[in-house]
Amino acid sequence: MNHSAPLPLVNSWNEWDPLREIIVGVADRACFEPAEPGYRPALRDSDEPFPTGPKPAEMVDRANEQLDGLVRVLQGQGVTVRRPDALDLTRPLKTPTFEVANQYCVVCPRDVMITLGNEIVEATMSRRARYFEYQAYRKLVYSYWNADPRVAWTVAPKPSMADAMYREDFWEWPLEKRHAEMHNSEFCVTQDEVVFDAADMSRFGRDVLVQESMTTNRAGIHWLKRHLEPRGFRVHPVHFPLDFFPSHIDCTFVPLRPGLVLTNPERPLREGEERMFHDNGWELVEAPQPTSANDEMPRYCQSSKWLSMNVLSVSPSTVVCEEREKPLHDLLDKLGFEVLPVPFRDVFEYGGSLHCATWDVRREGTMEDYFP
Numbered sequence: 001m002n003h004s005a006p007l008p009l010v011n012s013w014n015e016w017d018p019l020r021e022i023i024v025g026v027a028d029r030a031c032f033e034p035a036e037p038g039y040r041p042a043l044r045d046s047d048e049p050f051p052t053g054p055k056p057a058e059m060v061d062r063a064n065e066q067l068d069g070l071v072r073v074l075q076g077q078g079v080t081v082r083r084p085d086a087l088d089l090t091r092p093l094k095t096p097t098f099e100v101a102n103q104y105c106v107v108c109p110r111d112v113m114i115t116l117g118n119e120i121v122e123a124t125m126s127r128r129a130r131y132f133e134y135q136a137y138r139k140l141v142y143s144y145w146n147a148d149p150r151v152a153w154t155v156a157p158k159p160s161m162a163d164a165m166y167r168e169d170f171w172e173w174p175l176e177k178r179h180a181e182m183h184n185s186e187f188c189v190t191q192d193e194v195v196f197d198a199a200d201m202s203r204f205g206r207d208v209l210v211q212e213s214m215t216t217n218r219a220g221i222h223w224l225k226r227h228l229e230p231r232g233f234r235v236h237p238v239h240f241p242l243d244f245f246p247s248h249i250d251c252t253f254v255p256l257r258p259g260l261v262l263t264n265p266e267r268p269l270r271e272g273e274e275r276m277f278h279d280n281g282w283e284l285v286e287a288p289q290p291t292s293a294n295d296e297m298p299r300y301c302q303s304s305k306w307l308s309m310n311v312l313s314v315s316p317s318t319v320v321c322e323e324r325e326k327p328l329h330d331l332l333d334k335l336g337f338e339v340l341p342v343p344f345r346d347v348f349e350y351g352g353s354l355h356c357a358t359w360d361v362r363r364e365g366t367m368e369d370y371f372p
């Protein structure tokens with residue numbers, strides 16, 4: 001590496017290179033996510049309606065404590081940490097094409113923002129309550145963009161999020177139909193507009209995987225291909241046909257270092273899609289069963305038990321993991337990683353774990369071709 005030329009302020013080509021700067025979400029002023037055509041929050045243990053409006057202060061405080069704990073661990077590793085603005089998320093939104101009762105939270109920058117090399121891309125998003133979440137990151141984006149002319153910044157086209165963009169009956173499909181449509185990759189969002197969440201991508205240098213899901217449609221993947229391929233990237237659509245409610249790839253397929261991906265044993269890749277890994281000598285290692293079953297996850301958590309594998313790499317040999325996931329710590333230890341355990345369960349109901357709650361802006365390294 002050339003030490004005389006400092007890295008561009010925005011520089012991150014994969015999920016594992018040595019981390020220099022990262023954004024960690026904040027729980028302030030978070031609300032319960034509202035029901036909308038693209039989303040149906042529900043309680044697992046009762047038919048009571050899912051709560052609405054602002055989350056209780058003690059819940060917000062607990063999440064903030066754990067987010068702050070992650071910040072301290074990262075700072076202890078020499079990483080610069082910055083935080084988004086806590087927006088006022090509590091008021092109803094009304095745009096020309098949709099309305100929604102309140103917004104959600106700014107705990108999961110991963111879902112909204114992505115660094116692709118020296119470029120920041122703001123995702124279109126797929127849910128009404130998250131349409132304006134990018135605003136929490138704009139001050140940060142301007143600070144990088146103003147300070148370094150090498151930083152590129154792209155905002156993906158905003159979809160209408162009008163009723164016609166969604167298939168609202170998706171939520172009531174019987175299992176059989178769900179199974180059939182699953183193989184056509186048809187979910188709650190139609191193919192008429194460009195739709196993607198940033199967290200459906202996983203970065204491997206030149207190669208970017210994009211999961212087709214409830215939150216990313218084929219038009220979204222097409223836009224990413226047309227935007228990224230002229231810049232030297234290769235975009236690979238991927239599918240995990242046993243995940244009936246797919247959303248965000250980082251609990252399903254998690255690269256840890258060149259040659260190694262942590263995989264979800266209940267969500268194998270569609271046949272044929274593993275070929276690029278096998279042909280290039282990559283190892284796909286199954287994550288152990290999580291320590292909590294789905295019905296033991298925090299009450300308002302809408303994610304699966306596989307938040308267990310939502311880890312954050314500080315380097316190709318150091319990984320931040322949720323404190324309770326001992327079987328995963330042991331596996332990573334055997335694979336030669338140092339594990340930094342962090343308690344994070346109080347963050348789960350805000351949409352994710354350690355990878356979701358962060359957005360890496362700068363890592364060492366350059367664009368490499370791991371799949372020549």
Ligand code: ARG
Binds near residue numbers: 108
């Ligand atoms: N849909 C995933 C699961 O339940 C959760 C993904 C969370 N990731 C994120 N970036 N918010 O397994």
